[in-house]
Amino acid sequence: MNPNYLDFEQPIAELEAKIEELQLVGNDNDINIGEEIAKLKDKSSKLTEKIFSSLRPWDVVKIARHPMRPYTLDYIRRIFTDFDELHGDRHFGDDSAIVGGIGKIDGKPVMVIGQEKGRGVTEKVKRNFGMPKPEGYRKALRLMEMAERFKLPIVTLIDTPGAYPGIDSEERGISEAIAQNLAVMSRLKTPIICIVIGEGSSGGALGIGVGDHIAMLQYSTYFVISPEGCANIIWKSTEFAPDAAEAMGLTSTVLEELGIVDATIPEPQGGAHRDIDASAERVKEHILKHLESLQALPEPELLDIRYQRLMSYGTV
Amino acid sequence: MSWVDKILPSGVRRSDPSEKRKSGGVVPEGLWKKCVKCEAVLYRPELEENQDVCPKCDHHMRIGARRRIALFLDEQGREEILSGIEPVDRLKFKDKKKYKDRLAAAQKSTGEKDALIAYKGTVKDVPVVTVAFEFNFHGGSMGSAVGEKFTQAANIALQERRPLVCFSASGGARMQEALISLMQMAKTSAVLERLKQNGVPYISVMTDPIYGGVSASLALLGDINVAEPGARAGFAGPNIIEQTIRQKLPPGFQRSEFLLEHGAIDMIVRRADMRDTLARVLGNLTFYQN
Numbered sequence: 080m081n082p083n084y085l086d087f088e089q090p091i092a093e094l095e096a097k098i099e100e101l102q103l104v105g106n107d108n109d110i111n112i113g114e115e116i117a118k119l120k121d122k123s124s125k126l127t128e129k130i131f132s133s134l135r136p137w138d139v140v141k142i143a144r145h146p147m148r149p150y151t152l153d154y155i156r157r158i159f160t161d162f163d164e165l166h167g168d169r170h171f172g173d174d175s176a177i178v179g180g181i182g183k184i185d186g187k188p189v190m191v192i193g194q195e196k197g198r199g200v201t202e203k204v205k206r207n208f209g210m211p212k213p214e215g216y217r218k219a220l221r222l223m224e225m226a227e228r229f230k231l232p233i234v235t236l237i238d239t240p241g242a243y244p245g246i247d248s249e250e251r252g253i254s255e256a257i258a259q260n261l262a263v264m265s266r267l268k269t270p271i272i273c274i275v276i277g278e279g280s281s282g283g284a285l286g287i288g289v290g291d292h293i294a295m296l297q298y299s300t301y302f303v304i305s306p307e308g309c310a311n312i313i314w315k316s317t318e319f320a321p322d323a324a325e326a327m328g329l330t331s332t333v334l335e336e337l338g339i340v341d342a343t344i345p346e347p348q349g350g351a352h353r354d355i356d357a358s359a360e361r362v363k364e365h366i367l368k369h370l371e372s373l374q375a376l377p378e379p380e381l382l383d384i385r386y387q388r389l390m391s392y393g394t395v
Numbered sequence: 396m397s398w399v400d401k402i403l404p405s406g407v408r409r410s411d412p413s414e415k416r417k418s419g420g421v422v423p424e425g426l427w428k429k430c431v432k433c434e435a436v437l438y439r440p441e442l443e444e445n446q447d448v449c450p451k452c453d454h455h456m457r458i459g460a461r462r463r464i465a466l467f468l469d470e471q472g473r474e475e476i477l478s479g480i481e482p483v484d485r486l487k488f489k490d491k492k493k494y495k496d497r498l499a500a501a502q503k504s505t506g507e508k509d510a511l512i513a514y515k516g517t518v519k520d521v522p523v524v525t526v527a528f529e530f531n532f533h534g535g536s537m538g539s540a541v542g543e544k545f546t547q548a549a550n551i552a553l554q555e556r557r558p559l560v561c562f563s564a565s566g567g568a569r570m571q572e573a574l575i576s577l578m579q580m581a582k583t584s585a586v587l588e589r590l591k592q593n594g595v596p597y598i599s600v601m602t603d604p605i606y607g608g609v610s611a612s613l614a615l616l617g618d619i620n621v622a623e624p625g626a627r628a629g630f631a632g633p634n635i636i637e638q639t640i641r642q643k644l645p646p647g648f649q650r651s652e653f654l655l656e657h658g659a660i661d662m663i664v665r666r667a668d669m670r671d672t673l674a675r676v677l678g679n680l681t682f683y684q685n
Binding site: 242243244245246248249250251252253254255257258259261262263265266281282285286288289301302303304309312313314322323326327328329333334337339386389390392393394 | 483485486488489490491538539540542543546568570572573574575576577578579580581582584585586587588591592607608610611612613614615616628629630631635636639640642644645648649657658659
């Protein structure tokens with residue numbers, strides 16, 4: 080099994096392997112097998128399209144967690160220029176599970192904040208696999224309040240397996256840190272755009288997820304508890320995670336219907352990791368489009384719409 | 396331990412609380428109740444007189460939402476509000492059972508429509524809006540009905556400039572309403588921020604247990620955060636933390652005393668002192684507003 084491909088993608092992996100093989104042969108010989116390769120490529124593309132048009136929620140969970148999936152820093156590098164990372168919560172420390180700083184998008188400065196899972200073992204450990212501790216959320220809050228003072232719009236990129244469940248996290252008040260962000264983000268006098276780029280896990284995701292425009296990448300997920308956690312509680316076994324994923328409605332399709340998510344950003348064929356540049360370009364365009372319309376709104380109206388929207392969640 | 400020891404009234408401690416009887420110590424429902432902490436067998440009328448706090452070890456037992464309100468508010472002039480709010484199954488959630496059926500069962504067994512009740516009244520003549528979580532309804536979990544009732548109660552508090560007091564007891568966000576539940580965290584936090592900006596006091600009283608989404612929203616946003624003695628409160632449950640860090644948790648972890656020591660709460664208040672303390676604090680907070 081090719082580790083770059085998920086289980087349900089294996090037929091694609093087999094075709095791609097064949098193409099690669101043929102390409103090697105083609106390089107060695109004079110025989111023109113270009114036509115054959117083109118045919119196979121077309122077949123692979125159609126197969127991918129077919130497989131991806133009927134994904135189950137559990138498949139989407141796997142794509143959202145794909146080890147090659149672009150993370151926050153991959154997007155920041157491609158979307159923003161002149162990015163200065165800003166560190167620290169000014170009370171306890173700097174949490175690298177949350178990255179924040181000021182950068183320009185198409186010449187306009189914005190405050191960017193996102194969870195970063197880290198690539199490679201050392202980086203992953205340093206970034207705690209993208210599981211922020213209280214100081215991460217407090218850094219985010221500090222940067223967002225600064226953004227408000229300087230009228231910088233805020234863009235958040237959400238990608239976390241959850242806030243860190245550990246002793247130190249509890250000691251320093253992870254619940255309070257998240258709650259505080261929810262409260263303050265509801266009234267910050269600057270536009271906030273939130274984009275779920277990978278895994279939007281529960282309170283740890285929402286802690287930087289309250290805003291004026293909420294978007295999700297096509298194969299990202301957003302849930303109140305991980306499918307494994309849900310399965311463990313209800314079915315008493317994580318084996319039922321696919322069933323839980325089905326029941327929970329954690330994909331953008333369902334969440335758009337529920338009015339919790341405003342838009343889905345389509346991903347390149349086969350998922351964002353198949354073409355990171357193209358994926359970043361789409362995210363950039365999406366941000367620019369909504370930034371403009373949000374910045375055009377008078378401040379009281381912006382805040383009123385945000386508040387009314389929060390109040391509308393779950394009302395009959 | 397002889398039967399005489401078992402029925403001894405308060406004042407006499409059991410010789411060895413760690414001693415476990417194989418029978419599970421089942422005491423017939425009725426006149427007697429066993430303390431879950433010290434295992435003393437208590438005379439029910441006496442226990443009730445003591446607000447369901449063990450007279451021997453001071454363990455604060457869990458109590459229902461209605462009893463909570465009855466113990467807290469002045470008897471005169473209290474009235475239930477917002478009793479019409481009902482849960483909705485927007486996702487048509489189904490696991491081994493349908494959520495709809497789970498709701499119906501919970502409604503039948505508790506007599507409540509959902510896990511939160513709301514009252515208007517006074518506490519030692521200080522006007523308040525009070526909400527209380529019913530832990531026996533789906534583990535006091537917060538779905539859309541709980542979030543909506545909390546929000547409407549907070550809005551009444553805001554309009555009438557009455558302090559809001561919340562007694563929480565909850566396992567967290569309600570799984571069966573998925574992301575709609577998560578959004579209740581944002582919704583309740585937003586309305587509490589309005590109270591804060593308008594100088595309407597909010598006191599959050601945490602009672603055993605408070606976890607997850609309720610902890611990471613309304614329970615820790617009080618102007619004053621209070622907890623009952625020994626209440627457990629935290630973001631992640633102890634099992635999850637132990638599985639993550641692969642260590643045993645220190646004794647007293649996530650109890651009120653731990654929260655006080657780490658600066659998460661203002662004070663630990665015994666149930667018997669709740670009315671006096673909160674009425675005094677609220678009186679002081681609103682002194683210059685009236």
